[in-house]
Amino acid sequence: MTKLRETIGRIGPLDEGAMAAAKARQDSLTKPPGSLGRLEELSIKIAGITGKPLPGVERKSIVVMAGDHGIVEEGVSAYPQEVTPQMVYNFLRGVAAINVLARHVGARVVVVDMGVAADLEPHPDLRSRKVAPGTANFAKEPAMSREQAVKALEAGIEVFEAELAKGLDIVATGDMGIGNTTASTAIAAVFTGEPVGLLTGRGTGIGDEQLAHKAKVVEEAIARRQPDPRDALDVLAKVGGFEIGGLAGVILGAAAHRVPVVIDGFISGAAALVATGLCPAAREYLIPAHNSVEIGHQSVLRHLGLRPLLNLDLRLGEGTGAALAISLVEASLKILGQMATFAEAGVSGALEAEPTLPK
């Protein structure tokens, strides 16, 4: 608990001075002020996060956390649980979607076993932080104990700090875990207060009957477990997942160390709800990557007050949307750092006043 408390204690507001300096520079560059829209906003936000007026993102890491979910016993997924370890090996072989997109944007991928329900072979790129081999079935009992929830969060903070020690300018969150949209739906329902039916999506691709069943499972589980939205640790413990807790830890670690953290889709969004539930100030450090097809994600982003950068109808997870968003963040900072100013380029600025208009 000390690690978690200390980390939260370090999270402060954005650096207003760095943001003002970045804004002033954006306005001096050879383009009409504001004409690069959200790229300008992004660069200013990263300045505020890092405290640097001219930040860069050379060193990028995508943390993909895997965990299994006891709730799959209820028949909520289109894929069998064995897919979780199979996909972990796929990540480690470098041939999954996240590997392809990470290479595309020049990011490294770190895969973390937070609670896969199988013994995984050791691998140099695999961090083993297994809290337990899968959560308990939260339809019948809490997904994990409060102690396990803290352990998952602190593991996430430590994974982040290990990445930071290797050199890190930006981090992104990704997930793998059959059943994890069900846990995320429960978390989203508790924090946003919106009806479960409006938050439940098709995950890996379930049909209509199974979708209705999934919503019912979540609804009944929340009624039985009674997670308290004012106590984020309680929510994580009762209806969460080990990888969700781990990703919330990554977010808290990033915010504490003033590193921008790109959040992927619905599962990362659920992790962000847990992280900001524990520490509202962490919200300012989040870069929302994309708008997932998984319908609950929109509610999560609305609740967090975040507008996603991409809208590509993605619903894979793994950090795939976050990888693409890293490239936009990098582009925004290159604009800030590499473009000429009007003065340097000898380009005329806007007309002093509007011209006298011909009648």
Added chain:
Amino acid sequence: MTKLRETIGRIGPLDEGAMAAAKARQDSLTKPPGSLGRLEELSIKIAGITGKPLPGVERKSIVVMAGDHGIVEEGVSAYPQEVTPQMVYNFLRGVAAINVLARHVGARVVVVDMGVAADLEPHPDLRSRKVAPGTANFAKEPAMSREQAVKALEAGIEVFEAELAKGLDIVATGDMGIGNTTASTAIAAVFTGEPVGLLTGRGTGIGDEQLAHKAKVVEEAIARRQPDPRDALDVLAKVGGFEIGGLAGVILGAAAHRVPVVIDGFISGAAALVATGLCPAAREYLIPAHNSVEIGHQSVLRHLGLRPLLNLDLRLGEGTGAALAISLVEASLKILGQMATFAEAGVSGALEAEPTLPK
């Protein structure tokens, strides 16, 4: 006219066989089918454009065409006309927004003087295809002759073919020209049939009074010139611009040679209206990059039946949105080409049938 006619004659439909092969491969990759949404669609479209089941985009070119507009006499812009040549030099020095973003995505930039109202110093990266030093003021007379319109289009085709000869897998369009949102507004109004008031935007950043004036200028000019939407050459000649004609030529050249062409914002959209007015089949070769803040752009994309990839509140032009979209196209093709299939990875597919749901 021969060049233009021949080019249009070469434009055919997408390759259905290549698209079917790409779709089959997407469905065999280690992810739930469809879960990478628009990235999957994009890769399939590029297969259809190129006729290759596994296309790649190594060689990328962004063609930035510059031209001046006689209509600026009417007081429609926030910046003086001298900014057009100043920005051309800025592009050639490699310090404008488009240079930064082109480097970010690994694309080369070719700058073309299609009709700048100034004598430009020669430069190895500058193509001089000046039709005339700026269009005529289309409030008072046609912007150009029909012969000049053909000349602009054929120059665009030749610029494209010169890029193709250097090696090219994807091309993007960009623009520079003080006054060119006014010409584009007129083109958009003629082709879409929507009211000028709903299509007129702030361009480089004009105020409310000037905005109303700009709409009035366009409305009156269309009433006087009477461009015929069934004759795209007539529209280009009466209310267009040399860079707009040149970009329409680039689009036609790309479609004729089965190279995907990423269109940037409002000016590139106007060029796409001219190109598809001349040859409707060219539409299939367009990749719409982003949704510009310039309000007429949404109507243009709707009219073309295209959904943009990015929504970043950009309104700079130069090809900046297109540059970012190139990176998404490349990502989509890397997914198609580099991900493992379920069979290769030994990952289980979806459950054969929905599980028997517990009562």
